[in-house]
Amino acid sequence: MRLSGWSIEGFGGIRDWHVDGLENHDVIVVLGPNESGKSTLRAFIATALYGFSPATREANMHTPADDGAFGGSLSLAASLGERLTVTRSLKATPRARVDRPTGHEDLANRPLPETGAIGRSVYADLHAITIDDLLALGDATWRTVEERLLTGSSLVFLRSAVEARAALEQRATAIWRPDRRGMTTVRALDERVRELQLAEREARAATRRLAAIDDELAVTARRDETLRSTSAATASRRAVHDRLGPASAAIVAVDRARAAADELLLHDTLPADPGGSLVRAREDRARAEQVLAATVADHRRLSVTATTKLDTVVLERATEIEEVTAALTLEDELARRVTQARADVAAALRERARAATIVLGRDADERDVESFERISPAALRAAIAARTATPSASSTRGLARLVAVLALVFGLIAVLDVAGRVMPGAAAAALVAVALLLAGDRGTRANLSVEASVEAALGGLAVAPERRAALDSGIVAEVDALVSAHAAIAVTEERLATETMLAEERQRRRARLLDAIGEPSIAAASRRLEEARSLATAVAGARQNLVVATARCDEARVEHDRLVADERAIVGKLATVDADLERALERIRDARDLRAAAAERERAAIAEHGDLGPVRAAMEAGELDLPSAEELSSLASAEQHQMLALGDLRQARGSLETERRALMAAAGPIDPSGEIAALHEQRSTLTRERDRIAVAAATIGLAERRFREQHGPPFLSAAGRYLARVTDGRYTAVHLAADSGQGGVPRLELVREDGERCRLEPPLSRGTLEQVYLALRLALLDELDGTALLPLYLDEALVNWDDRRTDGLISLLGSLGQRQVIVGTCHPELAERLEAIGAIVVETPARSAPRNPRIGSV
């Protein structure tokens, strides 16, 4: 790529600088004094190629001080002759476009595509250099050298082998990449596998435990069954014992007693109980005689007592005593009724007195009795009614008298009144008075007849004057009440008399009875009667007892006599077996006792156990296997033990079943096992993938190493050749030192013309050092920028060079061929020397603006 020209609108101190027609010149000299814009031009070219950096006007050191237009265009000719112009400007944001014959492209602030693999930093270090840059190579440059030139990756279609390997290793690591929890994928898988393995182990243990529980449960069930069976057998034997043992024992005891008795009797021709009946009969007879004797004595005693003490008087009047006793209650009732009758009489008297007071104005007496009998209530009621219908004579009479008096007064006044004005009134009054007096007389006569009827109806009852004076219809009821009260007195008095008579009759009868039996009270008479009766009953009983005892005694005597006869017969028989009669009798008695005891025991056993026949039959058939006492004790102990064992067993079984249910509900080992296997597979896949990438990375690493071994770095050879030309053969080669480490900044050595090697360090002069690094740059440009061929800009780089080596360089620059070289200098002599080899000289424009004070670098 060759520089054709530039058109700078504003960049640092440069404004409106337009240059063109440079593309055919291999060397361009930019000549100008210090601070005239040579370095600014270098920065502009870099900016045109790669964009503004920094990309803001405020930060960029080349922003024009007058805040005018910032930017410009750079005209270039590509390697195939294609012309293009890149125009950049920076206002608020950077803008750029590249114009080609085929069209244009917006770049924003991106590098010009033609810069290819040459990055900005490499460009700055290799292509746009100042004297300060010539003391070393930048890190970025060395890194590019390391990654591309030393590893065989310099071809444009290849990525850096180091980058490729690093990317693969990163991918391999990414498989192990930590997740958000900071855990690698594989580690997470491993942890999950561990969790599952634990779950699987637990599940397997649970499964085994389940199996063990089933075994234990089976054993438990068998033991349970055995224990139940044993326990049932034990219980059965105990039940047989409990049910039949006592009966069996009783049978054995009875049989033993009978056997013993039979043994004593030697043979069975004798009666079962010879002598026994006799003894009992003798005893019975003795008891009967004793009872009889006692009965006789008792009878006698009672008979005597009865003779002397039996209260016949009382007994004879027993019925009467009982009646009187029974009548005691009746007497009390009669007394109560007498009292009541007296009270009724008194009440009747009080009622009559009250009624009499109303009618008579006093209590009634004998005088009134006859009137009471004559009174006719109906007549009285009629008379009173008639009396009420007749006008009152007294009132008529009174009024007439009053009017008459008034008439008289007025008559007198008329006589005395001279004027005679009241005369007609007085006369009339007098007349009226006369009429009234006449009417009063007729009423009086009628009243006299009614009064006579009233008196007749009252039967001469001496009615109190006040009451009589105001007789009205109420008198009828009052007289009626008086008569009724008087009649009630008669009735109650009659009843009192009757009741009194009855009570007195009872009292007289009791007195007569008590007098007859000589007792003070009827209670004493009753007690005496009871005693007499008791004695009579006892005597009767004794008599009856005597009859019974006599009969019993007679029976006992008869039985005794019979048995005595029998005994005599038995003794006679035994005397023939045993010479010693006494011993024979003794044996008989013993046998008798044994047999009696056996019979008694048998009765008791039957009463207690029922029919002994089946038990006896089983015993005789040998089917009754009763445990012995020791065995029984052992059975009880065993049974208790069995019950305890059964309890324990059932408890254990319950626990086992509970545990079993819990285990059954838990997850089994299959699921975790399956997931574990799948996770192992996934891990294996990941591992394989990781290994595959690692092998790929290793392959690239090995290829890169092999390349290093097989190919020396060509750029060093080229650098040696350039250096030889610049130094006129003083130095012939540049080598990597043996201790140069891979991946870092290489250590370089120079080979002098005499073959000696020297490091790039003092006492090597600064100028020589600059020449070495310029030679290296030229060589690297060949290697790294063989396609884009970006122009080389040497900005005042030759200050420390002597003329000879400057000429060597000038000669070299003139032979670089396609790559254009721009030399910025303030020395016209250098410009002339370069012009001599065909360089074009471009002078910087006059200073148009003060330098931007901001500090920075391209």
Next chain:
Amino acid sequence: MRHALRIIHAADCHLDAPCRSLSPGTRAAVDASARAAFEDLVTLAIDRRADALVIAGDLFDGDTVRVATAMWLADALERATTAGVTVIVTTGNHDPSSGCAALHRVRWPTESFHLVGGATPVTIEVAGATIVAAGHEAAREARNLVASFPPARPEVTTIGVVHAHVASARSSHDRYAPCDAADLAAVGYSYWALGHVHRAQPIAGDRPASYSGALQGRDFGETGAKGALVITIDDVGLVDTVHVTLARVRWEEIDLRDALGDVRTIHDLVSLVEPAFDTLRSAPDARPDQEWVLRVRLAGACAIQAELSSPDALSELAAVLCERLGALDVVVVDDGIASTVNLASYRGQDHVLGLALELLDVAGLDDAALDELVPLTLAGAPADPIERRAYVRGLLRGLDGAVATALLADGAR
């Protein structure tokens, strides 16, 4: 004249074996399918009026068995024997008679049932024929059990039942109770019911012998239809063998390695998978109610290599395929997907890529070159040098493309 006989031949039921899947749903489905397959096995024996149901070893996967499994297994076998089917179970390397507690956990039928756990062959008369069976006593049975089987009587239909590794079988299983086809032929049996190899296959030889295969696949190592064989032997000794698929869940692999050349989009890739799955689904041994667990293997040059380069992308593709195919589960595996770089143009060139390709080519052939190439810190490499080389050579498949992809600049890929 011989008696005709019909038996149902199954083996390698591996009850309660884990299913190797990351999907809980798949694991549960396989577990249910395994049980249903066994129930169907019994139903098959009853429906086909089989004289015997023989299970040639590895009824159980290990020494433990779930209580629930022990219970339904007992019920299933009881159903068979009650229906008049004689059941013969021999032990295998997974459930040897000396070390498998599971054998003692099941309430076996008390009649018409034979559990053969000894290495000494047991002769059982069934429907006028003779079935001779032997079992594994230990987990690693090294003896040739077939060698101790008695010779058949010519007039009697005789069947051998054993869990053994026949040398000519296609199998990657351990070589327990090893024998060869000649051993099987030597005793003159009408049929050998074999167990151990999980892939159903006949054994080539003079006498009919077959592996029935596993009853239920549980990982991608057990692809294909799984079930049992219906063996019918007529009165002249002719043997008819029919495989019946009993497993509802079926594991299958769709191999698209080196078949991605025309793939330009994910849609193209899905379009490649679908017809392959249709072929599987329409296979005669596929059940109508078959559920599928699929693994799609991708390898070779592919234009969308970059899109498929992350595990997340493969998971997403698997989810899409699972939904589109109606499968129980789909796994997509990158077995070496490479970019479509013309490697030939870079081989023999004097740059780092040319050198790297040369190194890979040489390492594929030369052990010393391989050893020099491989880094020491490989996570999955076996310690044994020979196994390590084999492992690494496996890694080299398609690695040239990967290296080229890594080294080439964006525009050159």
